[in-house]
Amino acid sequence: MLRSLRRCIVRRNCAQILVPKCTFLTNEYKCDEAWNVQISSPILSKVNLNDFYNILDQNFLSKGVISAIDVDIFANAVRDPAYLDELKDLLHKLRLSAETGWLFYKKYDKLLSLCKELVENKTFKLYPEVVELINKEIETQQDDTKTILTQCIGVLSKAVVTETILEDSLKIAIENAINRTQNKDIAVQKQLFLNWEQIREDKLEEQSKRLDRANRMKNIVEKQKQMQVEEQKLWFFENEEDIDLQIEEKEKLVDPASVKKVAQQKDDENYIPPEILPKRK
Known part of the structure; x- marks a missing residue:
């Protein structure tokens, strides 16, 4: 809508x-x-x-x-x-x-280089509107930028100014x-x-x-x-009998008497004697 x-x-x-x-x-x-x-x-x-x-x-x-x-x-x-x-x-x-450019895109160093290059050309003529545009830019810039733009005007002042609009x-x-x-x-x-x-x-x-x-x-x-998961499962099933035999062998190695003795010790440790009450008169 x-x-x-x-x-x-x-x-x-x-x-x-x-x-x-x-x-x-x-x-x-x-x-x-x-x-x-x-x-x-x-x-x-x-x-x-x-x-x-x-x-x-x-x-x-x-x-x-x-x-x-x-x-x-x-x-x-x-x-x-x-x-x-x-x-x-x-x-x-x-x-x-980032964008690229000269004056409009704040590439003042390139603008200064261009001004020097144009002034060296004997056929180059400067339009007054260009200087006005740079002066407007100077009013809104910081000191470092103002210095470069002022240098641009100084370089362009050496060029021949045309009367053409x-x-x-x-x-x-x-x-x-x-x-x-x-x-x-x-x-x-x-x-x-x-x-x-x-x-x-x-x-x-x-x-x-x-x-x-x-x-x-x-x-x-x-x-x-x-x-990898399937291979692990497959390995387990292929070796299941061997694993069971190994478990049985380990169980055989354990002495039944020692197992019984350990169990008896645990029973003794856990044994709690009955409470004996005094005889009634």
Whole structure:
């Protein structure tokens, strides 16, 4: 019931939100036909999202790891917006490892090295927006980090400053890049979809084999333990007569008189004399 309620809320909210967007890429970049073929894989059609999510969540809680191929299968099997929260949760668990980057990912040492490298390039021109961005970052950082970022600004101060707006330059560069590589990009993307489907099947098969191998090893260990128990039982039954003879031999070695004497001593030790009462006058 909760899932049905959430599905209604999601659809209602989605219907009310209209987000205009402008993209540099043409519709051919979507590769809709190749994408539809990729998500129509038999593997994805067999996925029960509720059960699959519970299995992945329990596995993460018990082992602290989650398989990228499992998250890929879940993500591509989702057709209903109601499962977006589960997908977001799985992606968060998959991305718990450290990220890489420069300024946005706090890799300030690499940022300083990059600044020095760019300044040495005679064709490099500095956009004022870059310095503004670094200054904003300085205001929120600790002393050690502030020192590095201040050094970055000092290095960039040696570069030639351009009057061109950064956003305009980016738009021109993007449009030129698209015009040069559009056909190649689309062909590569379609091939990636095909490779993606094949890789998913291969990785899933590898994972299945690893699990089967682990289960077989576990079964072998259990069977070995059972065989040891059966061997002990078999050894006992095969040697039962010899064991009985050994017991009889040990009993014969015991002197009956000594046994009787020991029994008599125990009786004497346990003997309690009767209480003698005085005679009545």
